Amino acid sequence: MNAMIQEMFWSVQGEGPRCGRPQLFVRLHGCNLTCSYCDTPASLIPRAPQSFPWHGRTVPNPVPLEFLQTLVAPELPFVESVSITGGEPLCQGDFVAAFGRWLCQDMAMEVLLETNGTFPGWLKENTDSFSLVSADLKFPWAQQHRDTAGELLDFLQSRQQSCQDSCKIICDDAFLACASHWLDHMVERGARFPVVLQPLTAADGSCRGVEESMKLVRTYTERGLRIWLIPQMHHLLGVQ
Ligand code: SF4
Numbered sequence: 002m003n004a005m006i007q008e009m010f011w012s013v014q015g016e017g018p019r020c021g022r023p024q025l026f027v028r029l030h031g032c033n034l035t036c037s038y039c040d041t042p043a044s045l046i047p048r049a050p051q052s053f054p055w056h057g058r059t060v061p062n063p064v065p066l067e068f069l070q071t072l073v074a075p076e077l078p079f080v081e082s083v084s085i086t087g088g089e090p091l092c093q094g095d096f097v098a099a100f101g102r103w104l105c106q107d108m109a110m111e112v113l114l115e116t117n118g119t120f121p122g123w124l125k126e127n128t129d130s131f132s133l134v135s136a137d138l139k140f141p142w143a144q145q146h147r148d149t150a151g152e153l154l155d156f157l158q159s160r161q162q163s164c165q166d167s168c169k170i171i172c173d174d175a176f177l178a179c180a181s182h183w184l185d186h187m188v189e190r191g192a193r194f195p196v197v198l199q200p201l202t203a204a205d206g207s208c209r210g211v212e213e214s215m216k217l218v219r220t221y222t223e224r225g226l227r228i229w230l231i232p233q234m235h236h237l238l239g240v241q
Contacts, residue, residue, distance in 0.1 A: 003063035004096040005030040005049035007041070007088060009072070011079065015235025017135050017167050017197050019113065025073065025080045026241075029097070030062075032089040034117055034139065038173050038201055040233075044088030066099055074108070082111035085131070091120040094127075101130030118168075121152040134166045140179040150183060157194045167195040172210030180217065188224045195227045202233035 007028040014022045028041070030049035039045060052061045055072055073083070083104055090097050097114070104110040111132045116124070118136035136157065138150055157166050170180055180198075187196065198217060200208035214230050221228045235241065 002066045002096055002099055004066070004069065004093050004100070005062050006053060006060070006064050006069070007044050007050060008053050009055055009060075010241055011076065012235065012241045013238075014084065014113070015233055015238070015240070016115075016199060017169060017231060018165065018195055018229070019082075019135075020231060020234045022081045023079065024082050024084045024113070025076050026084045026086055027069075027073070027100075029085070029087045029090040029093050031092045032087055032117070033092055033119060034089065036139075036171075036173075038171060040236075041088060066096065066103075069100065070103060073104075077108060077110055082113050082132070084113045084115055086115040087117075089117050089119070090114065091116055091123050094120065094123045098123075098127045098130045101127070105129060105132060118153045119149045121149050121156050124153075124156050128160075133164050136166070136168055138168050138170050138183060140176065140183075151186075154183070154187065154190070154192065158190060158192055161192070161194045164194075167197050169197045169199055172198055172200045172214050176210070184217065184221050184226065184228070187226055188221065191225075193227060195229055196221075198228065198230045200230070200232050202236040204236050204239065206237055208232050 007030040009027050011025055014020055014024050030044055032045050035045060049062050052059045085097055085101060101112050104112045114131035114134045116136050117139055119139060136153055157168055160166055198214040200210045200214060202208050218228050218230050
């Protein structure tokens with residue numbers, strides 16, 4: 002079993018509730034969406050890189066699972082968890098299922114799966130392949146295929162007693178109307194998983210959508226949601 006990998010690197014988590022924690026990032030190539038604000042555009046071009054650097058060597062694509070395991074295993078003592086990210090990692094869902102299961106079950110590692118949230122069926126069927134999930138809530142106009150937001154929220158709600166999953170909403174210019182719709186829906190359902198509003202964050206520290214997001218945090222905290230405002234910290238720190 003092989004994967005097309007965009008890059009692999011050690012860093013600290015820059016988004017969401019686990020900001021600042023040392024992680025190994027395994028970024029898979031490819032995505033099923035084309036968001037205007039995408040900050041990993043290299044993951045979207047049709048052709049994956051022929052290779053990527055790893056500790057002074059060049060690793061050719063595609064990468065067999067067994068070989069990836071030999072690269073990853075020595076790095077595990079230096080991280081709190083492994084982030085499987087993209088692009089959209091679940092475009093290579095069979096590989097992620099096997100790789101994540103090896104990390105969780107055989108290596109006893111925490112696996113953070115960072116997904117755009119458009120594969121809720123995969124999430125439901127492969128809960129032994131990740132420890133927690135950070136899922137974007139993509140609105141219908143961004144999904145291009147079908148609206149999976151309701152199914153995604155059902156999944157997050159089904160795990161909320163036992164997991165630290167979170168749902169992330171990118172605060173781009175067009176998000177407000179739909180954000181309120183889905184936040185209302187979460188209030189009605191009694192959702193208790195953290196909802197992270199993430200302003201688009203430039204390297205100079207400027208953030209878009211903060212004022213509107215602050216209003217949403219105030220309003221929906223009063224209505225019982227766990228709703229947090231967290232910028233893209235890796236952009237502020239100037240790290241990968
Ligand atoms: S889902 Fe994520 S990786 Fe895919 S285009 Fe949107 S922002 Fe980029």
